[in-house]
Amino acid sequence: MTNLKNVNIGPSNNAPIGIFDSGVGGLSIAKCISEQLPHEGLIYVADTLHAPYGEKSIDFIIERVNTIAHRLVKQGAKVLVIACNTATVNAISQLREQLSIPIIGVEPAIKPAALQSKSKKVAVLVTQATSENSQFKSLITKHQNGAQVFIQPCPGLVEKIEQGLSDSHCCDQLLRRYLLPLIAQKVDRIVLGCTHYPFLQQQIKRIIEEEKASILLVETALPVTLQLISQLERHNLSAAKSNIGTRQFYSSKNTNIQQELFTKLWQNPLTLQSF
Numbered sequence: 583m584t585n586l587k588n589v590n591i592g593p594s595n596n597a598p599i600g601i602f603d604s605g606v607g608g609l610s611i612a613k614c615i616s617e618q619l620p621h622e623g624l625i626y627v628a629d630t631l632h633a634p635y636g637e638k639s640i641d642f643i644i645e646r647v648n649t650i651a652h653r654l655v656k657q658g659a660k661v662l663v664i665a666c667n668t669a670t671v672n673a674i675s676q677l678r679e680q681l682s683i684p685i686i687g688v689e690p691a692i693k694p695a696a697l698q699s700k701s702k703k704v705a706v707l708v709t710q711a712t713s714e715n716s717q718f719k720s721l722i723t724k725h726q727n728g729a730q731v732f733i734q735p736c737p738g739l740v741e742k743i744e745q746g747l748s749d750s751h752c753c754d755q756l757l758r759r760y761l762l763p764l765i766a767q768k769v770d771r772i773v774l775g776c777t778h779y780p781f782l783q784q785q786i787k788r789i790i791e792e793e794k795a796s797i798l799l800v801e802t803a804l805p806v807t808l809q810l811i812s813q814l815e816r817h818n819l820s821a822a823k824s825n826i827g828t829r830q831f832y833s834s835k836n837t838n839i840q841q842e843l844f845t846k847l848w849q850n851p852l853t854l855q856s857f
């Protein structure tokens with residue numbers, strides 16, 4: 583058996599973890615990582631100029647993922663977290679063929695939702711691009727465990743979050759359009775299959791309550807963080823406990839509005855830099 587502790591791992595253990603998404607959605611993952619691993623340095627990249635990925639072609643998504651991943655590696659990232667379901671299902675396999683560092687992706691949590699569901703009816707909210715992806719469909723077949731899974735593409739939601747319009751009437755209208763048919767189907771678990779959607783949890787829960795439904799939301803921030811921790815340990819890449827974990831934030835569309843939105847969602851002061 584290989585003693586993984588002796589593997590020559592290259593970059594220094596105190597090098598940062600690179601995390602990226604099409605926009606602010608991946609902050610829902612980065613926040614959990616930041617809380618669980620305070621001594622790890624983090625570099626977060628939002629490709630805001632090109633969001634939403636969910637309405638782009640596969641080739642476009644792959645091209646953006648490669649550009650960002652290579653830039654993060656140049657900046658010294660020891661591990662990458664693709665904090666985006668759409669980018670994971672469409673681009674992680676080819677990225678793993680190019681890079682030798684560990685790459686952790688995000689997939690909708692179909693398995694726990696199907697296992698926990700009592701009505702055996704589960705819904706998954708995703709972007710258009712994820713809903714059409716064959717890897718995503720195989721994930722459902724593999725993990726549905728006898729449950730009926732309703733795939734609900736949600737065009738427009740990512741834009742509303744990126745524009746800081748999560749509490750607007752038009753966002754509420756969109757949510758009702760997507761949720762009411764699922765509530766009528768009596769699903770009892772809704773999987774948030776896009777990392778932006780945890781930022782709409784309150785709004786979603788309000789609609790569920792108004793409809794007097796009993797539905798739990800299932801998201802992936804903690805499982806992804808645990809997977810990251812296990813990869814860091816496996817590759818002997820964990821930062822020293824004495825390391826001061828810095829947090830750096832970049833966006834390909836660095837405006838005052840973005841700066842405000844980042845600060846609001848991160849719930850801490852930060853300086854947004856241009857990517």
Ligand code: DGL
Binds near residue numbers: 608633636637666669
């Ligand atoms: N946050 C992303 C996801 O998890 C991408 C959303 C988008 O850009 O469409 O799918």
